[in-house]
Every structure is written in structure tokens, then in C-alpha cells.
Amino acid sequence: MEENIITDEKYRYVEIGEGNPIVILHGLMGGLSNFQGVTDFFPKKGYKILIPELPIYGMPLLQTNVKFFAKYLEEFIEHKGLKDVILLGNSLGGHIGLLHTKLYPEMVKALVITGSSGLYESAMGDGYPKRGDYEFIKKKAQDVFYNPEVATKKIVDEVFATVNDRMKLVKTLSIAKSAIRHNMSKDLPHMNTPTCIIWGENDSVTPPKVAEEFNELLPDSDLYWIEKCGHAPMMEHPKKFNEVLDAWLTSRNF
Numbered sequence: 001m002e003e004n005i006i007t008d009e010k011y012r013y014v015e016i017g018e019g020n021p022i023v024i025l026h027g028l029m030g031g032l033s034n035f036q037g038v039t040d041f042f043p044k045k046g047y048k049i050l051i052p053e054l055p056i057y058g059m060p061l062l063q064t065n066v067k068f069f070a071k072y073l074e075e076f077i078e079h080k081g082l083k084d085v086i087l088l089g090n091s092l093g094g095h096i097g098l099l100h101t102k103l104y105p106e107m108v109k110a111l112v113i114t115g116s117s118g119l120y121e122s123a124m125g126d127g128y129p130k131r132g133d134y135e136f137i138k139k140k141a142q143d144v145f146y147n148p149e150v151a152t153k154k155i156v157d158e159v160f161a162t163v164n165d166r167m168k169l170v171k172t173l174s175i176a177k178s179a180i181r182h183n184m185s186k187d188l189p190h191m192n193t194p195t196c197i198i199w200g201e202n203d204s205v206t207p208p209k210v211a212e213e214f215n216e217l218l219p220d221s222d223l224y225w226i227e228k229c230g231h232a233p234m235m236e237h238p239k240k241f242n243e244v245l246d247a248w249l250t251s252r253n254f
Helices: 032-045 066-080 092-103 125-130 134-143 153-163 166-181 208-217 238-251
Strands: 006-008 011-016 020-025 047-052 085-090 108-114 195-200 221-226
Touching: 011 032, 011 066, 020 032, 020 066, 020 092, 032 047, 032 085, 032 238, 047 066, 066 092, 066 166, 085 092, 092 108, 092 166, 108 238, 134 153, 153 166, 195 208, 195 238, 208 221, 221 238
Parallel strands: 020 047, 020 085, 085 108, 108 195, 195 221
Antiparallel strands: 006 011, 011 047
């Protein structure tokens, strides 16, 4: 997917297909390729897929927070001239999507969150003192998934490189702390945007009780579970994820 990245002024993004826009938001340690299954499937169903590369490591430390990235997303949507977008976010991306929807509800037709932060997240932070230990980082990366084999060597290498780059580590911790501080439990009951919640039954980063709380607090939400699945359903069970999301979008006439 990297070879399809478009550079347009300050933005880098993937754009595939034509139709109703689905803007995808990757997580803190997640790359654009995490959504390969979605980008392969939904353009055939009449959707335009856009995945902006969030400049998590490219901004000054004071701007490395959830609110800045929600604003960055708003500027990207304006730049592309998009209307009535569907936001799809995993982990930190879900949190950014939630905050963006709160701040700019008129821009968002629907929201899809999976393994989202915003209420609670058990991050890798406790393990950073061992960041030089490859096997330790490998185990941490594997723990994100129900099936540890999903954490390929490429994924582990990328995480290892990130946590061993001092500035990237500082910014990783900064955005993680920002996500913890920016708890949205009091905001959610006032957000009426239709929301699809797709969650792994075995998610250890944002456990199932988090999905249940999102579902209770969001006034217009539907919750769907995926069995034998961890923190990134769209990676671990892409076919099932697409089926669930496609059925929900169809039921809501999106």
C-alpha cells in the first residue's frame, strides 16, 4: 500500500475508489497496511477509501496530542472537499475519530470504532524500560492479537525501531498520555452520530468491557463481536470485519 501514497501539500494519504467517502484512521503503532482488507473490499461496494497518514512523529511535542490530530483530520477533510464522511478508526484512530465527531458533528455521517481508546486502554508503556530487548517487544506486539502469528516480523521490527528511537519514544508516550487524559465518558452521551462498534472478544488492550461501555454511553450505537480476535479485528479477521461493517452500512442506508 505504501507505493500508493499520494503527497498533496502537507498531507500524505491513500485514496482508492469512488463514492461515499470512508476516512480511515490508523492507530499509534498501526500503519496504513493494517486496513488492506478494507481497501480491497469497500471500493467494490461503491465507497471511496481515504487513509491519511497521521503525522504522529512529525509534529512538535506540544502538538502531539489527540486534540491536535482531530483538528488535523478536520483540515484534511476540508482540503479534500469531502461531505458526509464515514470515519473508521482503530485504537488511537478510533479516539481521534470520536473527538473529531464531537467537535465537528456536521462533517460526519457515521462513525465506526474498533479497539478504540477514549475510555480505557492498557498500553505498552509499562514495558518501555526494556525497549532494547527484541524478544520482549515481540511478545508485546504478539499480545495485541489473539493469534500471535498476525504479529509478523515486519510488524515487530517496526515497533522495535519506534520504541528505540528516542524522539519517537518521547512522542509515543506523549500521545499515549494525551489519550488517557482525554477521557470521553462525559462527552459520549451527547454524541448522536450513528456509530458501529466492532470489537474483538479477546482484546486485552481495550477489553470487552470497554466496548460495552461505549455502547451504553453512545445514544445511537450498535455493538458487534468477533470471536477469537484481539485488538485489531480488521487485521486478524478481515473477511468477518468487512461482512459486519458492510451489513451495518447497508442497514443504515449509508
